[in-house]
Structures are given as C-alpha cells and as structure tokens.
Amino acid sequence: MNAPPIASTSAEQSAVPSRFDLRAALKDSFIAALIMLGLSIPILAYKTDQNGAQLFLTPRWGLVAIMCAIIFGLRLLQHAFMATRAARQALPDPHQATEPVHAEPSAYQRVSRFAIPFFLGIALAFPLLVYVVQGGLNESRYWVDLGILILTYVMLGWGLNIVVGLAGLLDLGYVAFYAVGAYSYALLSTTFGLSFWICLPLAGILAAFWGMILGFPVLRLRGDYLAIVTLAFGEIVRMVLINWTDLTNGGAGISSIPRATFFGLPFTADEGGFANTFGLEFNGMHRMIFLYYLILALALLTNFVTMRLRRLPIGRAWEALREDEIACRSLGINTTNTKLTAFAIGAMFGGFAGSFFAVRQGFVSPESFNFLESAIILAIVVMGGMGSQIGVAIAAVVLVGGPEMLRNLDFLKAVFGESFDPNEYRLLIFGMGMVAMMVWRPRGLISEREPSVVLKERKAISGSFVKEGHG
C-alpha cells in the first residue's frame, strides 16, 4: 500500500543508464521508430477510399515517415530527459503526496482555501464577464453555451463521484440515468404537458428509482465485474430506447420538447413573456443565461448535498465501504442499503442533469446516451482524483473545454492545412489522455483527501492510502 504508484515506471527507468549514452539512445529510438513503422502498416500507409461499390487504396507513405520521425524524436528526447533526471537526485514529486499524513496543511489545502471561492466567483460572474469582454449579449452566445456544456459535465461528474469516488462502485453505465432523466422530461412534457419545474423532481425520482432497480442485481459484484455489468445495463437502456419505437420514437428521437420558463414566464417576445414583464428588450440570450444559472444551481446543489452527505452516517458508510467491504459488514453496516443509496442518489443527480439536457436541447435521441458519454464522465471523475469535488470540476473544464479551445487555435490550421479540423482528433487525444493519466498520475489531478471526520485538526491524506473502486 505504501508504495507510491509512480514506482511502476521504474522498470523502464532502470533500463536507462544514468549517464546519457547517445549510441544506445539512438539505437533504442531507431527501434521505437521501426515499431511505429510496423504499427502504421497498413492502417496509416494506405487509405481505403470508395469509388462506387469499389474500394481503392491511396498510399500515404509521407504521413508514415512523419509519424516515425516524430516517434524517433520523442523517444530520443525521453532518453535525454530521463538521463538528466537520473543524474540529479531523484526528488519526490511534490504534487503527488508521498507521505501518508501531512502534519502541516499541504500546498493544495492552502491553495484550496482561496481557490474555491475564487472559482465559484468566476462561475457566478461568468455571463457578466463574457458580456463585458465580448461586448454584447449576442456576441457572448458561444461562451455561455460552452459554460453550460462544461457545467453539465461538472454536475454529471459530481453525481458519478458519489458512486465511484465515495462508495467505490465503478459504474460504467451512468449515462443510463442521464438518459432516464432526459426521456422522463421529454415524455412527461410532450405527453401530459407538465412544466419543467414539475418534471425536474419527477425525473430525479424516476432516475433514482432506476438506480435502485439496476443497483439491486449487482450488489454482490465487485470491481471489474461490476463495471462490465453496469456497462451492459447502460447499453440495454440505450437499445431499448432505440427499439421501443411506440414509446420513444426510436432512433429518430423526441423533438419539440417545451422550453424552460422563468418560473412560469416563457422566454418569448410577446406579451407576458420574460422580457416584457421585466421591461427588457427581447433577446434570445436571456434564455441561455437563465439556463446557465439553472445548471450552475443544479451543479452546486449536487456538490452541497454530497458534501453534507459525507458527514452523515450514510456518507461515512460509503467511504468505509470503499475501503473494505468485509470489515464494514463485520462492523454492522448494512452494505445492501449503503450501496443502493449510493446508486440511487448518484442516479438522481444524473436524472436532474438529463432533464436539464432535454430542456436545453429541446430534442433527445438515443445517440446522445452511448457508452462514450459514460466513459467521458468516468474519465472526468478519475482525472479529478476520485472523491475530490474541486478536482472533478477542474477535470470537466479541461476535458470538455480543452477540445473546444483546440478548435479556436488558428495556428494549427496554418501548420496542418486549411481542412484541418481538431474536433476530429478530439476523441483520439482523449483516449491517449486517459492512458497517459493512468500511467503518470493514476490518482488523478488532486490525489490528496480531506478527511470527513477529524479529531483536532484537518490533515491531508495521501491518495495512495485510499482504496478506490474495489466495489
């Protein structure tokens, strides 16, 4: 347990001599490039294009040469870097907590005291900031939209964090509850004409109910098996949504879902609308800003409830369950109830987020709820350092906002040509990022823990002391 997770790469490092041996490094880099050549034949070297029913091949050996050269260069750099690092004293990574318990408040704790109000302030003032910077309501549309998207994922991440981070149950089918929430709102509002404010709690309750139904059979499962079964449930829900056309309209989805109203005032230009009542000039952005604050409030609610729950007996039972299920049971914790409440409460927030998704889009279809979505939410939780609330928020900003930023970088177009679309490579980079994260920082960005219960003073606990997801 004490072994820092980073030590796993030591096999690679010990193979490298402490002094930089150029010949060996060149030889090794050459081999790496050769392997890259092998890997890129034929997937990169030939592109299959379609001409009518006939496939034909377009050779792309230039691309292969570039890729091999890049790998050669990277490997050489890695050798040089590792040689210099080995020459220096191997200092412990200051970001990764290596000591089990710090006597003094760590850098993270000191920063977090100011960082949390700071980030919260930014989130609250975001539409105003964008309005000032962009100089107009309509100009800030893109940014507010991006903010809504990021906050949706922050909320989903916090919701899943209850299940994965606190209770240690690895759930790969979280998107099912998101889907239940979205379809609840879509069906209830289009069929019975219920308003968003009635549907929101209903969607949460329905999703929690589904969390219990899907959670009940998997109570006995742990770790990998639990992950795979929840994945199967997620896929079953999606396939039922596709195939049960009488209820869900199948793959075509449900469109023209009623918009959210400002507590009864619709965002329309006519008499009795939001703008008219408050004497403002009508602007479509009012609705967007309202949605932004709505999702911010929902996300903060998720966070608040989680933080409070952690101090209640049930929250402590979750964390105890994560550490050791057998010990829990022998100490008289009802593991069935503990697991089911974790599933239900996590699912409920997923349902809220789903309901919000439906009202924002005005359209839901099964394609929005595929496995990839689950993987992205899980990646946010893992990258945030399972269990850390602020870490999840940072990870959501990085993982969802990062690719958007990539799209805006014009110099990339200059390098790769006009037709370059970074969005195509989003998931490619995302997959590599997930692997890299696990290799370099398996405990996530914020690996330290705030203890839930303290005797005298709060001390940070190293992430290596926390078991995650044993189920």
Next chain:
Amino acid sequence: MEIFVQQLINGLTLGSIYGLIAIGYTMVFGIIGMVNFAHGDVFMLSAFIALIFFLILTTWLGISSIALALLIVLVIAMALTSLWGWAIERIAYRPLRGSFRLAPLISAIGVSIFLSNFVQVSQGARNKPTPPMVGDVIVLFQGASGYNVALSYKQIIIMVTTAVLLTIFWYIVQKTSLGRAQRACEQDRKMAALLGINVDQTISLTFVIGAALAAVAGTMYLLYYGVVSFNDGFVPGVKAFTAAVLGGIGSLPGAVLGGLIIGLIETFWSAYFTIEYKDVAAFSILAIVLIFMPSGILGRPEVEKV
C-alpha cells in the same frame, strides 16, 4: 426443421468467431486479472489490416487465387495485429502493474477509444465493403417447402481455420515451455518469477497470442460479412467477453464453448424472436451470468481471502 439446421450452421460459424476473440479476454484475465477492454477494438483493427492487404494482393499484385490471397492475408494480419497487441501492453498496461486495481481497466477503456478513433480518422467513418471473396455454397438438403439448407464455403473455411488454429494454440499452451511458463504465471505470478520465469515477457506473449487469435477472428469476420467499419469492435467485443465469462473466465475450453453458445443464442434469437433485440439478449446474458453464475460453466469459483 430446415430453418433450425440452417441456424445451427450459422450460429456455429458466428460462435467460432466469438470464441477466437474470447480466448484473448480469458487469457489476459487469467494471467493479470484485468478485463482487456480494448480487445474488441484490436479485433476491429485486424479486420481493417486484413481488408487493406486483401486489396493490395488482389488489385495491385494481381493474385487471382482467393485461397492463396486469404492465406497470405491471414498470416500478415496475425503478425501485424500481434505487434499492436504487444505495443498496447507495453505502453498502456505494463506501467500500471502494481497500481490500484481499476487503473488497467480505465487505461484499457482509453486504448479502446483511441483505437476506434484512430481507425476512424485514418480510414474514414464509412462502412468498408470488400470485393466478393468466396460466394459458393453447398446445398445440404432441400426442404419440402423449398427452403434449402446451405453450407457456404465461407462457413467451411471459418470453422476449419478456427479448429486448426485452436489445435495449434492448444498445443502451444499445453506442450511447450512457453505454455508452461504462461500457465505458471497464471497460477502464481510471484512464485513463477522466483523460479526464473520472465514474467513480463510471458505476459507480453499472452497479449501477442490473444491479438493473433483476434486477427484470425477479424479476417474471418471480414470474409463472412464482407463489410467492416470503425465501430465494429465494441459490440462483438462485449459479446466475446460475455462468451468468456459464460464459459468461465480463465478457462480456455470455456472460452470456445462460451463463444459457440453465444453464437447459437444470437442466431436462434434473431430467427425465432426479434432481430432488433439480439444485442439486448447478448448484454442481458452477460449481466445474468455475471450476477448469478460468476464462475461460468468451466471456471473455478473465486474465493476471496481476508
């Protein structure tokens, strides 16, 4: 009756493809206890490798004999996919050994996302149809209502190739020193290392064998369906994993048996019930087996020591 026999043949063909993929899951799980989530995408990648080499051989090199072309394609696909399997293990899984338990699973999900998007970006998102390869069928018997029970050459090739390669593979695992080292690592990795077995190399070899068998499955899949796309890895992957679990994860005969059962269930389900819900059936079986019978048909029950 005729429909039943026909579905039996189809189911066994499909089942042998699933069985080949399932071996990759079951061996990796047996030796390092992780679900190699990316294995389905390795299978999809191998189908693409096979497709491209088939095109190179038939259109550029002008090999007219389909049998020869298929054989060459099979060998090349196995070799190149093995290299991928080796590289994936080396980059994404080996550094994680000794890390917390779910790290390899999350890393494998990352590899899976990477592979399917790598193929999508480099080859395009559309379905890739192959030129017709083997079209002939043997009519076994004619039914009274005019329904012919047919066994196509494709199906013969798939079943025979699977049987031959499984025999070779079985021989390697049971009779050679490589196989002995592999089984030793499966039983107790630390002890095997103490006794002088190169554990890292053995684990790499497991991935290589798994990838090679996935490449066979990929080539056969291409031959059978004649079309492949970048997201064809996920669902067959999950079904093959279901097969491995159903047969008892860690057990090699169990993987093949599970594959055949899943193949049969899928074809009979499509024939007699609804084709729309065939994937739901496969996923439900997965959930049911894991919940009620986690050690599978031929597996050993897992006992947790405190």
